[in-house]
Amino acid sequence: MKLLCLGGLIFALEMWGASGLLNFGDCKSLVHELLSPGTIQALRGLPWIVNISEKQAPGSVIHIFSFNCSCPPTVELDSVNPPSSFFNQPSFSGYYTQYLAKVTLSSAARLDAQQVNHYQLNLKLTCMGKKWNLPLSVEVFKAHDHPICLGRVFSTAGDKVQVLETVEPQSLIYVVLLRRGLTGFKMMLTSPRDAGSFSINELGQVLTPSQGLIGSAYKHFLLKILVTDGQGSSCQGTLTVEVLPNPSNKVSFRIQFQTFNISEDLEAGRMVGQVQANGSRVRYEITEPVPCPLYSISSVDGLIRTTAPLDLGRNPGAAVTEIQVMAYDPFQPSISAQLSVTINVLPTNTWAPRCTPALLVTQVPETIPVGSILMTLACSDPDSSSSTFHYQLRHHNETKSNHSFRLHGPVLEVNSALDYDSSAPSVQYRATILVTDSGQPPQTSEVPVLVTVTPVNEYAPICPSHTFRVREDAPHGTLIGTVLGSDRDYPPNSIEYHISDSSGNFYIDPRSGKLHLLASLDYEKEKTYMLVIFLTDRDQEQDSTHHRSGSCTITIEVQNVNDYAPECEPPFQEITISSAPSVNAEVTRLMCSDRDRPEQAPGAFSFTIVGGNSNGRFYMRDNILFHDVFSFQSNGLLDSHTYELLVRVADNGPTLPLFSTTAVVIVHVIPWMTTVPTASTKPPMVSSPTPLLVTRIEDYWAPEAWFVVVLTVTGVLLFTILGWLLCRWPGRMALSQQTHGQSSQTLLLDSTRRNENSTGDLRKKKNDETSSILSLQQFDGRAQDPAAQEHGAGSEANLNSMGKSCFKKLVAVLFWKWVRYIKGIQADSFPCPSHTLMTPYFPPAPPFLFSYHPRPP
DSSP: OHHHHHHHHHHHHHHHHHHTSOOTTHHHHHSHHHHHHHHHHHTTTOSEEEEEETTOOTTOEEEEEEEEOSSOOEEEEEEEESOOSOBOOOEEEEETTEEEEEEEBOTTOOOOTTTOOEEEEEEEEEETTEEEEEEEEEEEEOTTOOOSEESGGGSSSOEEEEEETTOOTTOEEEEOEEOTTOOSOEEEEOOOGGGOSOEEOTTOEEEOOTTOOTTOTTOEEEEEEEEEOTTSOEEEEEEEEEEEOOOOSOOEESOSEEEEEEETTOOTTOEEEEOOEESSSOEEEEEESSSOSSEEEOTTTOEEEEOSOOOTTTOGGGGEEEEEEEEEOSSSTTSEEEEEEEEEEEOOOOOOOEEESSOEEEEEETTOOTTOEEEEOEEEOSSOTTOOEEEEEEESSOOSSSOSEEEETTEEEEOSOOOHHHHTTOOEEEEEEEEEESSSSOOEEEEEEEEEEEOOOOOOOBOOOEEEEEETTOOTTOEEEEOOOBOSSSSTTOEEEEEEOTTOOEEEOTTTOEEEEOSOOOTTTOSEEEEEEEEEEOSOSSSTTOOOEEEEEEEEEEEOOOOSOOEESSSEEEEEEEOOSOSSEEEEEOOEEOTTOTTSOGGGSEEEEEEOOGGGOEEEETTEEEEOOOOBOTTSOBOOSEEEEEEEEEOOOSSSSOOEEEEEEEEEEEOOTTOOOOOOOSOOOOOOOOOOOOOOOOOOOOOOHHHHHHHHHHHHHHHHHHHHHHHHHHHHHHHHHHGGGHHHHHHHHHHHHHHHHHOGGGGGGHHHHHHHHHHHHTOOSSOOOHHHHHHHHHHHHHHHHHHHHHHHHHHHHHHHHHHHHHHHHHHHTSOOSOOOTTSOOOOOOOOOOOOOOOOOO
16 A cells, blocks of 8 residues: 555656656655655664674675665664774665665774674664664684574574464574585574473474463563574574453544644645544554555554645645544454545645844944834735734843833834943843734844944043052062052053152053052151042043043051161260268259150150169169269278260160160269268279270271182282283294394395206215205304304293292282282271271281392392
């Protein structure tokens, strides 16, 4: 029946192709449902199992299978597990609906059963838009070990067969496949006792029990098949037999007639409806008309689908179609039922509305007023001039309830404020206007809307007033703080900073707003600086010349640092008092102040007598100097008449370190004749004179270590060059004296050589002539004394020796003096800051000049 329907479809395709009504793509919609039953029938036995030898040559065909497809199919190798490049993509050929495909080995195939003996291939078949996965198992065996058993029954999962319980006894239900040419083999069933009384003969045919399978419905029998050959090889397979019950139920429809109403615009392959019959294992097919050009039915679930477009304008007869559907039992085809199905195709609204403009792309400033009109649509319906339209606005990138746009009929308006600053950087609004007509079924057109909001510089930048604190001893470049400006326009940090500082003590980074110190600060001169910071925004509007500015006041407070020592006025006092027998008598008051804290009281300092207070006659209380009772008795403790008191005055801040100064108070004591002697019983002690403490501050030069090294290396190089010049000078003087007679010597040499060449017979006297020539070379036309000449050569050698000796001594003395001088510089680099009369102090001696007198010969 299906073949007849398929043949009718092919005939219809050929006829319609001549008239141009259908194209090749209509094949997919016409026979979409006809592929599934035929393909499933042709691709039986899945999954496939193939046994090949490891010596199989590249390009060999390892599997061939056939299938049916009404349109050109595609077959591809989807995956290989484990991954391998040993297999080619499947190739296929066919005529009309019958196709034959084969799988071959690639040119890179190098099979090795010892490494991999199993490949799992997954083939993908695509036909009419549907896809099937075709599993293929490839078993690789060694070249010398051919398998004796073939087929899926000997695979790991085994094979399965279904039989009815009404099957005749000793009926054939399965055949075991063996290797061709195998002889002397034996086959037997090694199943347990509960597996029934199935049997297998020498041809590999599995037979049902002799007593039949009545009463064994819904049971599963697991049969173990063992095959052995005469060489000791064997294989074992598994066969599962499922017994199905007797189909005693009848197939029937609940109703005799069924009607479906569908729309004209229903695409090919879409579902029309479903019919259902009572019974188990029911299959469906269309019996009238055959072939059926517009509809098909699924044999499994009874779904009716379209196979071609339902265009009533081209095919008015498709408005009403009556078909006969038969439901039957595939095991007993005689058990069947018929159903009349009527399919009514209703005309539909084909064309969607057409609107102008079809697309809106525009830019608006963020200050556009609410209610402004962005677009007015003008729409029409090709199906009907009297059609009405319904407008709907769909927002894409907005989640808020108060949307940015609204529709009043075909008019698009601004619904809420379009704030660029709060939406940036997402400043594009996307929406779609849906226009639906009043036809059946309703058709809808979409009008895309893209609105870009441009920025407007609305607000001036601002910064809060702030107070920064900085120490007066802060170094140049110190970061004082950061001015945090803000702008309600986007981007918020696009601000330039400028400063109005007439003193030039501060600098602000134009981009970051960081405030730095440029000059030294003095708390005593200026405690507070008021700076005005100007802010200017940028890049906040399409017009780059439009800017807004603002300002704020920044206060910089200088923190006081203890950098001055106390000062006493006067720093030196000389007082004369009498030695009256009074206790705790005031001598004087020290008036001191501190430039770091001018408001500090004179008594707030720390006063300590550090020298000159012999016998402890004086003491300090705050800034007041008191004295105790003096003693001038000859038989008692003898006090001095003059005291040179050194008072250390230390401040108390405001920060560390603390500074101090020394005030000098000279007290002259006039003895009082009636002075009461002290009550001390100690023997009189003569106090040693107290040394006077004098502080002297000297300026000294303390070069760094690298300078000393450079100076030393430079001096050594200078002395070396000077010595080299002195050594070369005597030789040059002697050479200059010899150049005077070179011309006469040349003439004598030429004359001698000519005489030597002309007298060839006197070669035996060569030594004498050579000696005479050497003697002539010293002759310059003047009388010469040989003794004086020898004395002159010796004098020249003595002069060179004496010069070298003098140079060596000179370099040694200069180097030693230079080292002494360098050590003196290094010693001066760490002098004592103060020297007292108690400690001798010897300042470093300056470099001294020296003279050198050579020893007389």
